[in-house]
Amino acid sequence: MNFQFIPSITCSLLATCLTGCTVGPDYVRPQVASPDQFKEIKGWKQAQPNDTVLPDKWWEVFKDAQLNALEEQVNVANQSIAQAEAQYRQAQSLVQSAASAYFPTATATVTVNRFRAASGQSVAVSGVRNLFGGVISAAWAPDLWGGVRRQVEASEAGAQASAGALQALRLSTQTTLAQSYFQLRVVDAQIKLLNDTVATYDKTLGIIKNRYAAGIAAKSEIVQAETQLESTRAQAINFGVQRAQLEHAIAVLTGKSPAELSIGIATLNTLIPSIPQSLPSQLLERRPDIAAAERTTASANAQIGVAKAAYFPNLNLAASDGQQATLLSNVLTTGARYWALGPAALAIPLFDGGARGARLQQAIDVYDASVAAYRQVVLTGFQQVEDNLAALRILEQEVQVQNKALAAAQQAVQLTTNQYKAGTVSYLEVMVNQAAALANEKTSVDLQGQRLGASVLLVQALGGGWNTSNLPTKEQAGGEFKWSQFFPVPLN
Numbered sequence: 001m002n003f004q005f006i007p008s009i010t011c012s013l014l015a016t017c018l019t020g021c022t023v024g025p026d027y028v029r030p031q032v033a034s035p036d037q038f039k040e041i042k043g044w045k046q047a048q049p050n051d052t053v054l055p056d057k058w059w060e061v062f063k064d065a066q067l068n069a070l071e072e073q074v075n076v077a078n079q080s081i082a083q084a085e086a087q088y089r090q091a092q093s094l095v096q097s098a099a100s101a102y103f104p105t106a107t108a109t110v111t112v113n114r115f116r117a118a119s120g121q122s123v124a125v126s127g128v129r130n131l132f133g134g135v136i137s138a139a140w141a142p143d144l145w146g147g148v149r150r151q152v153e154a155s156e157a158g159a160q161a162s163a164g165a166l167q168a169l170r171l172s173t174q175t176t177l178a179q180s181y182f183q184l185r186v187v188d189a190q191i192k193l194l195n196d197t198v199a200t201y202d203k204t205l206g207i208i209k210n211r212y213a214a215g216i217a218a219k220s221e222i223v224q225a226e227t228q229l230e231s232t233r234a235q236a237i238n239f240g241v242q243r244a245q246l247e248h249a250i251a252v253l254t255g256k257s258p259a260e261l262s263i264g265i266a267t268l269n270t271l272i273p274s275i276p277q278s279l280p281s282q283l284l285e286r287r288p289d290i291a292a293a294e295r296t297t298a299s300a301n302a303q304i305g306v307a308k309a310a311y312f313p314n315l316n317l318a319a320s321d322g323q324q325a326t327l328l329s330n331v332l333t334t335g336a337r338y339w340a341l342g343p344a345a346l347a348i349p350l351f352d353g354g355a356r357g358a359r360l361q362q363a364i365d366v367y368d369a370s371v372a373a374y375r376q377v378v379l380t381g382f383q384q385v386e387d388n389l390a391a392l393r394i395l396e397q398e399v400q401v402q403n404k405a406l407a408a409a410q411q412a413v414q415l416t417t418n419q420y421k422a423g424t425v426s427y428l429e430v431m432v433n434q435a436a437a438l439a440n441e442k443t444s445v446d447l448q449g450q451r452l453g454a455s456v457l458l459v460q461a462l463g464g465g466w467n468t469s470n471l472p473t474k475e476q477a478g479g480e481f482k483w484s485q486f487f488p489v490p491l492n
Helices: 005-018 058-062 065-077 079-102 147-213 219-253 280-286 288-309 355-422 427-461
Strands: 105-116 128-140 314-325 336-341 345-347
Touching (some): 065 079, 079 147, 280 288, 280 355, 355 427
Antiparallel strands (some): 105 128, 314 345
16 A cells, blocks of 8 residues: 555644644743741751751751661652652653644554345446455644643643652651651650659659558558559550550551561650751742642643633544455455545534633633642741741740759659658658659650651751752653554553
């Protein structure tokens, strides 16, 4: 069969397509009002040296080797992240699918007919006959009004939004693991505190028993001391439940079953790091969720152009070339050849009951909603930074006051213990002061955990070590081009 005319027609139509226009508004990033500086930045201690951005592996600022190892596992084994990566690849495939509309489509058809002419009619061929045929057809709809180009633009922005959402999930998962890890260390510190207190109470009980044997103490003091001892021991055991749950949560975050991960008990000695700060305007470039929302807005804007293109005429071109023969072996050799140009159709939309107008208005409304969502994400980002700056500042003040309260409570225990040994006060007063001291020690440990948690949340609010330069370009958003996608059979 002769198909030489098809490439020439395709080239001519491609030239026609390239002269077409693109309808719909060109995208401009929505304006967002941002303050000159954060409200809670006053008195903030900058990192030394004065870095302006967090490192990519932001968790290393806490200088905890086990946390570093766990965070590395999150990046390679977390199943939620693996799901988001697959969704990003899906978005890349959508870009390729949209771009395929630039090209003509071609189909090969093989036909077999066995027939007999109706009796009583004058026909050239009588009796039962076979007719074999083969035809290749090509069709193309030139993108005269830019509808395909706008769809590709929307898909590219959608893939970039998916990449931003992937990084936002990765950052969220990393910070969740860091929070869970520090909470586990706080629980370890609480268990150690209670176990040390149990040891102290046990020694005190021995003293009381000796005093009772000497006739100095009453039996009721022994009962009180035993109650205090066992109650504290029960609190230490109860923390085991929370510790186990935190360890299980960390295992799942690292892509393991709870049975595969055990984290040994360690002391809580992590210092609060100095976190590099940035200007509010820079936050728009450093938070992946903000970047994802902005790219979603760009995709919605392009869909307005797609909806507007539906108002204009559609040009559809077709061509076919084939051969027929009464014997299968002759189809490609001596078969009768035929070809056709067309049908060429220019479809001019006249009336559709308002469907196109509704779709256009829907696209405009989706864009307006995405702009509002983008601005809301920005405002939420500002709020989260302010919240955690305030939390770190206020918690630091509280720690200073709490340290004084703890020192006073420990001194009260020492004084009343000496007075009890001298026989001037009852053991009940000792118990009251011991309970107050234990409560203050537990509060001090909790405050350290809260400060570490606020530091992690501030890192998340600042976008970690991410930047909009990490977003894929439009070319990268289309994914890796594979020639195998043009083949008529799947090769994967």
